[in-house]
Amino acid sequence: MxxxxxxxxxxxxxxxxxxxxxxxxxxxxxxxxxxxxxxxxxxxxxxxxxxxxxxxxxxxxxxxxxxxxxxxxxxxxxxxxxxxxxxxxxxxxxxxxxxxxxxxxxxxxxxxxxxxxxxxxxxxNRFTSPMMKLKHVLDTKLMGPILHTQVDSFWWRGHSYYDLWWRGTWEKEGGGCTLNHAVHHIDIFRWMNGMPSEITAVMSNVAHDNAEVEDISVAIGRYPNGSLAQITSSVVHHGEEQQLVFQGKNARVSVPWKLKASQSLGNGFPEKDKDLEMQLQHIYDTQPNLQYxxxxxxxxxxxxxxxxxxxxxxxGRDGRATLELITAIFQSASLGKTVALPLDQTSPFYTTEGILKNATYFYEKTASIDNFQTNEITTGGNYE
Missing domain, CATH: 3.40.50.720 (NAD(P)-binding Rossmann-like Domain)
Incomplete structure (x- = not known):
């Protein structure tokens, strides 16, 4: 026991x-x-x-x-x-x-x-049937090289969300939506597609003037082969639609599950690749659902x-790699420069002290309550 x-x-x-x-x-x-x-x-x-x-x-x-x-x-x-x-x-x-x-x-x-x-x-969110099935499809490499990835980590949180005593500050929360909400999808993105070689990012606070931290960020990751990834992290999106889209050379797949495969006509315009779609759909469908x-x-x-x-x-090293990618987003957005990966001790954002010194502070935290009266929360992960 x-x-x-x-x-x-x-x-x-x-x-x-x-x-x-x-x-x-x-x-x-x-x-x-x-x-x-x-x-x-x-x-x-x-x-x-x-x-x-x-x-x-x-x-x-x-x-x-x-x-x-x-x-x-x-x-x-x-x-x-x-x-x-x-x-x-x-x-x-x-x-x-x-x-x-x-x-x-x-x-x-x-x-x-x-x-x-x-x-x-x-x-x-790794431990969901749609994610595990998508990971298996990507691992077959039948899609060809990944050319573009789209990560939409869309959440919505009201103004009072940042009134809790530890939220909304760089010191105690460590960052805003990029770190504390999009961490789920950034982890999955890196798990499925590996780490980019560089990050260029911007961030803002557009709806929560009671917090120091960002409530939206947009980042572009570049891979050595030229493939690009766009990562949007937000707590200002009503509906909280969340998705990861992988555009391969031969096909497109995503969670929530959607599949399209194309081949070229003589003039370069697309024609549906029915055989590849059937093959990829079969691989997805034959993967068992998770028990837990x-x-x-x-x-x-x-x-x-x-x-x-x-x-x-x-x-723990998976957790470190995910935080490394998030840290690169903060560093790029705060300093206005493209950041090369991997990050090591030379990064100005490697330590907490470095983050507190160099991060962009949007607003002053204006409220601090010990507890909310309700513990009801949403954790995302509706990928059906």
Whole structure:
């Protein structure tokens, strides 16, 4: 039996609790921790958990019977908690974004290497049937080289969203929609198509004058072969339509699933390639649906890895690579220059201090409330 502690009992923690409770024959939640212990008590009562509630996460890590820790706290705390958990011999599943800076990511991965324990970063949208099926289609290479990729990470958040005490500041949230919303689609984009060699980006804040950070960004990624990718991150799009479109030399596929394949007429105009469309559709249709999806799917993946059954799908280095791409967007947009990848310690945005010094500040944060009265949130991922 894998004993689990959840540190941070805000809105996203309920997704972790529900996930672990799907596998009560394999794991047990034994501890909750929050700087507001009454929140943790409320969560324990809501889910009928027999747990010990802590205020200080260091007390949680002193418990020898805890095997796995879910870190569900604000982003600026992720690195410190995860590193201490790994040092104490716990496996760690940390919410997105992995950390506030690449320096922190590197320290977390080093701690995982030294401890020999698992460090996994939440990327729950990988664990959906449409995404897994699309990844399989792309891996066949039947589409030919990818020429253009379109990533639309469209979300909508009201003005009051940034009133929560830790949101809307570079120091505590680490950035705006590019980091905390589009991280899902940027992770999938990089997982499916690899890392571009350079990024050119712009960003703005058009609807949230109570936040320092951006609420929209547009980035263009270039690959060594000339292929381009456009990535739009937003919390100002009504309807929250989200998609990834891959235009290959031979065909176009996307999530939500759409397929088109063309071949050239003698005059260069398109003609439908029925055979390739049938082949790609067959590959997509014959891939089985996942048994577990979203946070539940990723938690099952981590539990299986702890049990020694497989390698974890989303590693700490995956989380670092996704943050690297996001950091390049912030650096390019803030400094007005194209940024070459990979990023290392020479980047002015490598450290938290560098980000705070160089990032664009749009507005002053004007409100700070401890908690919202509702924990209802949306996490995207409707790709049908």
């Amino acid at each position: 894998i004993n689990v502690a959840i540190i941070g009992t805000g809105a996203i923690s309920t997704s972790h609790m529900k996930g672990y409770l799907q596998f009560q024959d394999r794991c047990k939640i034994v501890a909750l921790c929050d700087i507001y212990p009454e929140k943790a008590e409320e969560q324990a009562n809501e889910f009928g958990l027999d747990v010990t509630v802590y205020r200080d996460y260091l007390e949680v890590l002193e418990q020898d019977d805890i095997d796995l820790v879910s870190v569900c706290t604000p982003p600026y705390t992720h690195a410190g908690i995860a590193i201490e958990a790994l040092r104490s011999g716990k496996h760690v599943l940390v919410e997105k974004p992995m950390a506030s800076s690449l320096e922190e990511c590197d320290a977390m991965n080093e701690a995982a290497d030294r401890s020999g324990k698992i460090l996994s970063v939440i990327a729950q 999806e979203g946070h539940v799917g990723q938690i099952e993946d981590v539990l299986s890895t702890v049990e020694g059954k497989k390698e974890v799908l989303v590693t």
